[in-house]
Amino acid sequence: MRFIVRCNVSARIRLVFVLLAFCMLGSQVVRAQSCGDDITRAAGLCVQKRGLDAALDCRQAAVRDCACNTATNRCSGAGGSCSAQLEAEAKINVDWILADRGARGTFESHKQLGESPFDAAVSAQAHNPPVQKLLRQCRGWVEAYLGRGGPCTLSDTPPDAAACRCITVLPTGQFDQTGAPSYKVSSSCTGAYNISVQFIDASASGAPPSTGQPQLVCPSKSFVVRAPQTFLIPSISGVRLQSANGGHTCVCRDKLCS
Structure with a gap:
């Protein structure tokens, strides 16, 4: 039972x-x-x-x-x-x-x-x-x-070529497990922008350009971006600045963007 x-x-x-x-x-x-x-x-x-x-x-x-x-x-x-x-x-x-x-x-x-x-x-x-x-x-x-980034809000002023001078992109000297380098993007601009870094592969691989995800960067702030892992010789071709009312692409050559 x-x-x-x-x-x-x-x-x-x-x-x-x-x-x-x-x-x-x-x-x-x-x-x-x-x-x-x-x-x-x-x-x-x-x-x-x-x-x-x-x-x-x-x-x-x-x-x-x-x-x-x-x-x-x-x-x-x-x-x-x-x-x-x-x-x-x-x-x-x-x-x-x-x-x-x-x-x-x-x-x-x-x-x-x-x-x-x-x-x-x-x-x-x-x-x-x-x-x-x-x-x-x-x-x-x-x-x-x-x-929008908290106390940092996206600038209403459209960026122009002059804004490129307040953005720096420098290698960090660090690499991921595949050997892809990383870069520190810093802003000394008076306003905040959504910033994305554009990469090209300088080798003869034929890979198309790649643009990273935009990051909201406040004045005196920075972020780190990594080059695409599939690029044999990654090189920065430009930096895109986007405000609430417009954008501008800074062309980069020899580590200088304008």
Whole structure:
């Protein structure tokens, strides 16, 4: 004779187990893909601070603060739309994240763990729940702001030949495992541009020119670009500068671009 035992676990106990599992993940951050993911993550962080006895309260607060947008299946934040005043407050707090050494480190580490820039910004404000709520309420604005590079915004002024003089492209002296060299692209321009580097293969391989992905470069900032691995003798033929209202290609010869 076989005995079948059925366990009826209450919703409250199931919730505790779900949130306990979240807490046991530790630093293994999972990028949120839906309202449910956002809610579970927010509730789990709350339980980590307040304990399992507060699991139900944490879940209810997370659902309330989420204000799920059914069109995108992502949390839009409680409290209505993001006004101009709230945008200004959100900007102050996002700028602080990017300027403060500790907060910036937290922000970057969460991005490396797979979080979106927005989720990483919320994580960097884990010590300040009201600011997290503000960022969620202004989610669309924050995502667009971070997408433009944060406090550095794309210049409205179209670049011209004179702008080429404030861009330098120099070899780093480093190579990847295939031997492809890398270059450091630096800007001393007064405005920010999307910058892409154009490569040609100076050998007789017949390979077509290649243009790297554009990078938003703020004044006094730089980034590193690698030459195509398939190029036998990579050479920089030009640098493309793009503003919000136009672009200009700087022609490069003998390491000088104009």
